[in-house]
Amino acid sequence: MKKNKVIIIGSGLSGLLNGCILSREGFEVTILEKEPEPGGNLKTFRYKNHEFETGVHYAGSLGPGQVLNRYWKYFGLTDRIRVRRLDQNGFDHILIGTEEFQHAQGLDKFSAILEPLFRNATKGLDRYVSALREIASAFPLYNLELPAGHREIQYAAQSARLFFTELDEWKSFNDPSVSMGSVLAGNNFLYAGSPVTPLHVSSLIHHSFISGAYRFVGGSGQIATILADQVRLNGAKIITSGGVVSIDYHDGNFQVKTVSGEIFRAPLLVSSLHPAMTLSMLNPLLLRRSYRQRIESLAGTVSSFILFLTMKPGTFPYFNYNVYYHKNANVWTESELTGDAWPAMYLLSMGCNGNDQKFADVVTLMTYMKFEEVKKWEYTGSGKRGSEYLDFKNDRALRLLDLAGKQFPGLIHAIDHITISTPLTYRDYTGIPEGSLYGIAKDFTRPELTTLTARTKVPGLYFTGQNTNLHGLLGVTIGSVLTSGEIIGLDHLLGKIKNC
Numbered sequence: 001m002k003k004n005k006v007i008i009i010g011s012g013l014s015g016l017l018n019g020c021i022l023s024r025e026g027f028e029v030t031i032l033e034k035e036p037e038p039g040g041n042l043k044t045f046r047y048k049n050h051e052f053e054t055g056v057h058y059a060g061s062l063g064p065g066q067v068l069n070r071y072w073k074y075f076g077l078t079d080r081i082r083v084r085r086l087d088q089n090g091f092d093h094i095l096i097g098t099e100e101f102q103h104a105q106g107l108d109k110f111s112a113i114l115e116p117l118f119r120n121a122t123k124g125l126d127r128y129v130s131a132l133r134e135i136a137s138a139f140p141l142y143n144l145e146l147p148a149g150h151r152e153i154q155y156a157a158q159s160a161r162l163f164f165t166e167l168d169e170w171k172s173f174n175d176p177s178v179s180m181g182s183v184l185a186g187n188n189f190l191y192a193g194s195p196v197t198p199l200h201v202s203s204l205i206h207h208s209f210i211s212g213a214y215r216f217v218g219g220s221g222q223i224a225t226i227l228a229d230q231v232r233l234n235g236a237k238i239i240t241s242g243g244v245v246s247i248d249y250h251d252g253n254f255q256v257k258t259v260s261g262e263i264f265r266a267p268l269l270v271s272s273l274h275p276a277m278t279l280s281m282l283n284p285l286l287l288r289r290s291y292r293q294r295i296e297s298l299a300g301t302v303s304s305f306i307l308f309l310t311m312k313p314g315t316f317p318y319f320n321y322n323v324y325y326h327k328n329a330n331v332w333t334e335s336e337l338t339g340d341a342w343p344a345m346y347l348l349s350m351g352c353n354g355n356d357q358k359f360a361d362v363v364t365l366m367t368y369m370k371f372e373e374v375k376k377w378e379y380t381g382s383g384k385r386g387s388e389y390l391d392f393k394n395d396r397a398l399r400l401l402d403l404a405g406k407q408f409p410g411l412i413h414a415i416d417h418i419t420i421s422t423p424l425t426y427r428d429y430t431g432i433p434e435g436s437l438y439g440i441a442k443d444f445t446r447p448e449l450t451t452l453t454a455r456t457k458v459p460g461l462y463f464t465g466q467n468t469n470l471h472g473l474l475g476v477t478i479g480s481v482l483t484s485g486e487i488i489g490l491d492h493l494l495g496k497i498k499n500c
């Protein structure tokens with residue numbers, strides 16, 4: 001058995017990035033993926049001849065010299081992906097009740113565009129922008145630097161919600177019930193903002209999008225295709241329809257069994273699955289019960305309810321921005337709503353097919369949904385959940401469309417077809433427990449427990465993906481560098497990335 005053999009479970013962004021790094025470094029890599037094609041959340045799906053994003057709508061910091069752009073150079077992505085920059089004066093439009101605000105790109109422009117909309121806003125906006133600058137600079141890997149000093153730790157133990165609430169003394173000119181804090185956190189669906197969200201999560205994510213916000217022309221599936229090609233070119237194997245069912249350890253090797261009964265062996269194992277899923281497949285003798293219980297007890301971020309709409313040609317305009325609508329300014333509790341109070345917010349985003357697009361081909365309407373709403377169907381399979389489930393989906397779809405239709409009266413008549421996803425759809429597609437949007441919820445009251453390290457208690461087993469570092473394209477990229485860095489040396493790897 002070669003010493004440098006590694007098995008990677010899952011071929012989403014993290015599985016492919018780790019596969020890319022390790023195969024380039026001479027490791028013999030096998031990636032095991034349960035779906036028929038690699039990509040996980042990067043994959044687009046086809047419906048009625050239209051391409052839809054599953055788990056990526058836009059990316060931050062992809063501009064020249066920006067952090068994701070720099071990391072992705074190493075992976076051969078930067079020069080090959082097709083992107084369109086979102087509107088610089090407003091990549092996200094935040095609608096609260098009848099008021100509209102824009103988040104612009106570039107920190108100075110961001111302040112300048114919001115400033116006239118609030119009473120005496122300069123101090124509040126300066127405080128926010130300075131905090132974003134400081135927090136972004138405190139995270140070494142956000143700046144392609146080696147961790148040192150650990151100045152960043154303090155921000156993981158601070159509450160994002162509290163921070164934004166302190167900015168509530170600045171009120172909108174037109175509607176004093178709308179405060180600056182809720183407008184700045186108006187796109188907190190990006191990180192499933194909840195009362196436990198740490199300040200560094202909201203700040204790094206918001207900073208990265210304000211730095212530069214982009215859509216993928218033709219969808220984010222191109223990232224998966226480019227990475228999978230590279231991985232294979234480096235001699236690695238991607239075994240699709242190869243869902244892992246059990247993990248054992250014998251004579252210095254992990255023995256990973258797939259659904260077909262095939263067994264793969266390697267001394268190193270990198271899993272991009274939710275850590276509780278990984279540990280549930282692992283021989284219980286390899287782990288202390290307390291470690292397993294700790295991981296199993298970690299709460300996930302809330303799930304989502306999504307309408308994928310194909311549009312009649314030439315009927316609904318293409319928006320080169322996203323719309324985050326909120327019924328009122330309570331942006332931190334919307335994810336908790338059920339029953340008649342649901343939905344109180346939505347994100348309206350669109351597929352992008354080029355730089356001169358005039359009309360929307362596909363529109364995605366997303367909102368939160370708690371897993372409890374679909375729990376009674378948890379043991380049913382896709383397409384076999386029964387008529388009550390279909391009625392539930394249709395009822396919730398009508399409610400969401402009703403809410404969006406009030407703001408965009410032309411939307412409903414422009415729809416050609418609708419397909420619906422619930423928390424069960426995401427659970428079954430990505431394997432994430434309860435269809436959680438972004439994996440384990442980071443919690444500022446327990447930062448050290450909710451931020452998992454790549455290195456585990458089992459020698460040779462590493463975690464990677466959105467459940468370790470941060471979710472999202474940037475968070476997962478940095479997390480993948482951390483995981484592979486544990487194996488080949490972070491210093492060595494960062495040096496190569498910086499020299500690209």
Ligand SMILES: Cc1cc2nc3c(=O)[nH]c(=O)nc-3n(C[C@H](O)[C@H](O)[C@H](O)COP(=O)(O)OP(=O)(O)OC[C@H]3O[C@@H](n4cnc5c(N)ncnc54)[C@H](O)[C@@H]3O)c2cc1C
Nearest residue numbers: 010012013014034040041055057058244431465466472473
């Ligand atoms: C609705 C939605 C919208 C989002 N929008 C954005 C956005 O606009 N911008 C952004 O930056 N981020 C966005 N994200 C977050 C981003 O998509 C994820 O954080 C990121 O893609 C996660 O990558 P990953 O590799 O950790 O996990 P995944 O992409 O989930 O990959 C895990 C892989 O493991 C496979 N797998 C599962 N179980 C097994 C098994 N037993 N054996 C083998 N393989 C298995 C899965 O099939 C999958 O391919 C969004 C997420 C969601 C859900």
